[in-house]
Amino acid sequence: MPDDRIRNKQYQLHEVTLKNRQNLEVNGVLNVESFDAHEFVLQTHYGFLAIRGENLHIKTLNLEGGFVAIEGLIYDMGYFDEGVSPGEKAKGFFSKLFK
Structure with missing residues (x-):
C-alpha cells in the first residue's frame, strides 16, 4: 500500500531521468537547498x-517550472524526509555501505 505522503501528492509531477x-534531469523541484x-x-x-x-554543476535551472538539469559523474541519489538532515542521511548510508 502506498505511503499517505505519496498518495496525497499524486497530482504533482515528479520525474527523475x-x-x-552523467546527465540528470529532475521535474517537480521546489527549491535547490544546497549544492557544490x-x-x-x-x-x-x-x-x-x-x-x-x-564535478557536478547546474546545466539548467528553472524553479518556476520546477526543472533542474545537472551534469557530472553521478555516484548515487536518494530521498530523505524533512526531519532528517542531508548530512545525517548520507552518514547513515555511507556507514552501512563501508562496514
Whole structure:
C-alpha cells in the first residue's frame, strides 16, 4: 500500500531521468537547498533528493517550472524526509555501505 505522503501528492509531477550516469534531469523541484561540485540537495514535492557525484554543476535551472538539469559523474541519489538532515542521511548510508 502506498505511503499517505505519496498518495496525497499524486497530482504533482515528479520525474527523475538519468542518462549515461552523467546527465540528470529532475521535474517537480521546489527549491535547490544546497549544492557544490560533490553534492546537490533538491526539495521536491516528494521530499528532499540528494545527488552525489563528481564535478557536478547546474546545466539548467528553472524553479518556476520546477526543472533542474545537472551534469557530472553521478555516484548515487536518494530521498530523505524533512526531519532528517542531508548530512545525517548520507552518514547513515555511507556507514552501512563501508562496514
